[in-house]
Amino acid sequence: MQQCSYCVNFTPAFQIIAMTKPATLKEIARRLNVSVSTVSRALHDHPSIGLRTRTQVHQLAQELNYEPNKTAIFFKQGKTFTIGVILPNLSEEFFSMAITGIEQTALKHSYNVLMGQSHDLPELEKRITATMKDHRVDGLIISLAKDSKDFEHFNQLDKYNIPVVFFDRIPPQKTAHYVSCNLRPGISQAVQFLIKKGHKRIALINGPSSLLATKERMEGYTAALHAKKIKIDMGLVVSTDLSTGGTEDAMKQLLALKNPPTAIITFNDYVALDAIRYARRHNKKINQDLSFVSCANLPITHYLDTPPLASVEQFPREQGEKAMEIMLQLLTRGEELKQKGQFFQTELESRLELIEP
Amino acid sequence: MQQCSYCVNFTPAFQIIAMTKPATLKEIARRLNVSVSTVSRALHDHPSIGLRTRTQVHQLAQELNYEPNKTAIFFKQGKTFTIGVILPNLSEEFFSMAITGIEQTALKHSYNVLMGQSHDLPELEKRITATMKDHRVDGLIISLAKDSKDFEHFNQLDKYNIPVVFFDRIPPQKTAHYVSCNLRPGISQAVQFLIKKGHKRIALINGPSSLLATKERMEGYTAALHAKKIKIDMGLVVSTDLSTGGTEDAMKQLLALKNPPTAIITFNDYVALDAIRYARRHNKKINQDLSFVSCANLPITHYLDTPPLASVEQFPREQGEKAMEIMLQLLTRGEELKQKGQFFQTELESRLELIEP
């Protein structure tokens, strides 16, 4: 039997297309001899559609495996059901816990997460912000790079009606939505804890001065010492850029003091890890010669055989959840709130947690 | 002066809209009295547009702060320049390093990353896959949940022409694009390393049998022992579901043997952490009474004062990069490759790395 050239040329391709190309409203409409709008309504169970056609439509949609083309809907509705999240660094457990909080809350409300890491580079942060805007995320949740100074690009987002919620690393001028965790109480508790243990010389390895969190730690530190009438020795307050090298320099400085500290409070657990290792290498007995208290209370510290005695819990996961909840508010009731110029601002209270070795 | 009700009602709102609504091609065209397509072409520096109009257009676009509406472009072109990444868990450093590799390569090629965590739940994995499809990601990179058995939903993606690249936790039937790291050589090296140190009783805490990686470890383990003519004692091979409890059970089992091991190879660094802690609590001197070698070589191990002696490097970041590179290939030359039914499959070689305490 001879093959007609039409078949040879077109049938296979046609079949592929038929199997390949996802069904559309149009296609369903064509097959059922109804209009596109009827199909659309039927699928949305619009009351005005007769039971008969409605079931027919549903059935055919099922058969054809119809799935609405979300990109069309996004485009039409000007919404993407995606929120952007920009973090300095996913490899810090603090942030991976935070994004988990964000993601889970988002998922619960059928939002997706477009993720980007700034790696603490303001330029990259800017660039990622721009592509998030290009993708028309419905909102942006961000924890700032450690020395972001310029926040102009976030105002830009306003034009596209993309609300921004800051978390943890928030901008200094607090005219914004944010959630953060106030370190003052936790640090004060840390100081009190160490004093109660008999320490007189308590050092603080603080972070970069650009971070609000650095200021907070300093305040908690001085407040607690003042309360106990202990004079503050600024030689005991050093700072690190959070790199291993920076922390080691800070440690060197402290151990070189003629009257060195017997306890050290570190900016966070990673700094503590570096500091403890440095101390160990310099033959200090951890938590005997030199005690440590840290911030963040990450799971990782629970695996050390000489962990810090305690760590200030900052609730990263809860911060993430809260940030996403605020975002949902803004997304649903954004307009009215904007009129009033109100800001959602949540401050969680940090709390010192003891660590069992 | 009396206000006309029109103004009262509409002017403010109108102004807001005017300031708010982003410029479109249409708007530029209207102001310049040219057609929309001319504007489009001018902005794309299409050669056929006169220098004069081109500069005019560019200038006005600049002034109006024109930015193309990507959702429209996505919709029109059927491309989103977004790739989906599904991971079991971001809080495992292995995966956060991997996603960093993916993200950086993606960014370099102007792709974005839609991120989702399965938390090792096959159902959640399925759901996330579905929403990724809804969002019409251009491709999907995934590391499977630890007991995913059903891969039907990935075939579904074919219909939408969404290529899938597996990495690290890949499906057993290897008819797919993937990149993984073969554990056999690394584990064999680990065994040899321990034998050279004088160990005769070397245990293996392996992972869930559903993982290909578990099989690989077993093979590397037996191969190396065979090569040294050491008989394999199956009592020395136990398994964990990767939870802390599971690992502790495994340790209990090993330490209860009448002839217990003097060295243990663990499935990964997290298992090692749990195992080491368990051993320490049971008064074993780490790396004296009982030596450890692990897999993954995560930065975290370098902070322990008694880390495993060595760890098998699995190159998570490189795996991520490679997976994304394969994805880019598929995205650009997908059709031709699909015809040929070829698969991109990359296997990196694992390698034992010593850890300095």
Place this chain on the structure above:
DNA sequence: CTGTTAGCGCTTTCAC
């Protein structure tokens, strides 16, 4: 060199 037109898939208003 530039304009006209059609269309991507869907929602929605208006009309019958």
Place this chain on the structure above:
DNA sequence: GTGAAAGCGCTAACAG
């Protein structure tokens, strides 16, 4: 109860 038509913003084939 259903259809026709417009439109979201952009691209591209076709026509001058």
